[in-house]
Amino acid sequence: MDQDIxxxxxxxxxxxxxxxxxFHDTANAVATSISTRALSPRFAVAMAAVLNFVGAFISLEVxxxxxxxxxxxxxxxxxxxxxxxxxxxxxxxATWYWGLPSSSxxxxxxxxxxxxxxxxxxxxxxxxxxxDKVIVPALVAPLLAFVAGGLAILVAYRIVGRQRPGPVVRxxxxxxxxxxSLLALSHGTNDAQKTMxxxxxxxxxxxxxxxxxxxxxxxVVSAATAxxxxxxxxxxxxxxxMGSRIIKMDPAQGFAAQGVGATVIMAASHVGFxxxxxxxxxxxxxxxxxxxxxxxxxWGVAGNIxxxxxxxxxxxxxxxxxxxxxxxxxxxxxxxxxxxxxALLVALAVTxxxxxxxxxxxxxxx
Amino acid sequence: xxxxxxxxxxxxxxxxxxxxxxxISALFSLVIVGAARAEDARRAGRGAAAALYFTLAVLAFALxxxxxxxxxxxxxxx
Numbered sequence: 001m002d003q004d005i006x007x008x009x010x011x012x013x014x015x016x017x018x019x020x021x022x023f024h025d026t027a028n029a030v031a032t033s034i035s036t037r038a039l040s041p042r043f044a045v046a047m048a049a050v051l052n053f054v055g056a057f058i059s060l061e062v063x064x065x066x067x068x069x070x071x072x073x074x075x076x077x078x079x080x081x082x083x084x085x086x087x088x089x090x091x092x093x094a095t096w097y098w099g100l101p102s103s104s105x106x107x108x109x110x111x112x113x114x115x116x117x118x119x120x121x122x123x124x125x126x127x128x129x130x131x132d133k134v135i136v137p138a139l140v141a142p143l144l145a146f147v148a149g150g151l152a153i154l155v156a157y158r159i160v161g162r163q164r165p166g167p168v169v170r171x172x173x174x175x176x177x178x179x180x181s182l183l184a185l186s187h188g189t190n191d192a193q194k195t196m197x198x199x200x201x202x203x204x205x206x207x208x209x210x211x212x213x214x215x216x217x218x219x220v221v222s223a224a225t226a227x228x229x230x231x232x233x234x235x236x237x238x239x240x241x242m243g244s245r246i247i248k249m250d251p252a253q254g255f256a257a258q259g260v261g262a263t264v265i266m267a268a269s270h271v272g273f274x275x276x277x278x279x280x281x282x283x284x285x286x287x288x289x290x291x292x293x294x295x296x297x298x299w300g301v302a303g304n305i306x307x308x309x310x311x312x313x314x315x316x317x318x319x320x321x322x323x324x325x326x327x328x329x330x331x332x333x334x335x336x337x338x339x340x341x342x343a344l345l346v347a348l349a350v351t352x353x354x355x356x357x358x359x360x361x362x363x364x365x366x
Numbered sequence: 367x368x369x370x371x372x373x374x375x376x377x378x379x380x381x382x383x384x385x386x387x388x389x390i391s392a393l394f395s396l397v398i399v400g401a402a403r404a405e406d407a408r409r410a411g412r413g414a415a416a417a418l419y420f421t422l423a424v425l426a427f428a429l430x431x432x433x434x435x436x437x438x439x440x441x442x443x444x
Contacts, residue, residue: 152391171398260387
């Protein structure tokens, strides 16, 4: 019974992470389309939500590989997964609050690494795995997308250079609908699988499923629904940053950034070297801006984003580690996860309640 | 500490991404140029030029659509 309670807490936390993953990453697919008015904001997030939902069903190769090769999988327990998820959720919420795009996958890896480190010591963490699967891709993705985005917009400007602006603007806006759809679909196929993998692992660890069983349909549907709802909720602060605060983009730049983003992600995924969607799209946006004019990029904003990327792993690891320490202090079997999740739910309710009251006061005063 | 980053794989990611990323933008730009010039030529009564530009637009669009289909296949089969 105790184990069942912890299992359901882990499942609930994984779905909460999935929701934050969705609303945090909405910007990747739709920010440039909204910014160039290729799509209306509401239609863009609705389309992205539907495609994320569909994407979750397209590829059922469960990403049980999250943190595989980075931490010793044999030492991973439900409290470690729970603490890792809390680390990732907190980092996703913090970066959303500051309007900074950052990788949800790296946040999740960081959270699990921190919790595993506190639980089992340095032997549980593979340093070379962090370098190979987090640091190298984090360096490659934005640089590659920056160069590809820059080259793509130069080629596009060269080809359409002497055309009347009307058909060019309409054409690239139409192209953005296709590239945004591809990005949203790709996000669903990648990111919903992470949550499915975590829930699947928790069910296996709990003894509810055998390791070679198929993923239960309720896991697929709940993960797809959580990421779609999160996407529909829309992380508007990050959408604003990616859509208009890095560069002021025209439809050609928007299409080039999204087109390059989608192709880089798919090409890298196809050859077995998955890259962060957030890093790729952000790099491509900066590349399309810098190719037009270096000063067109607001380098201060770009610097803040890169700082967030550098901090993602250590910050989420710190929160994951602290959460695990708290869970272990209160009781690893059931009391710890129940007490921590209850405290977080109360904190969430208080925050939402304050916002509601502040909103009512403003309305009454207005 | 042994790092397992495969240099060959990394190089493959770089060139495939550059070719595909730049290629897809170039193809779609050709669709726009072909369609716009075909319309201009048709209005000016230059039938042959209109047909030529229309063919360019259709060919570029077919290649672009092929790229999109390849992308979706890569997503499904990964």
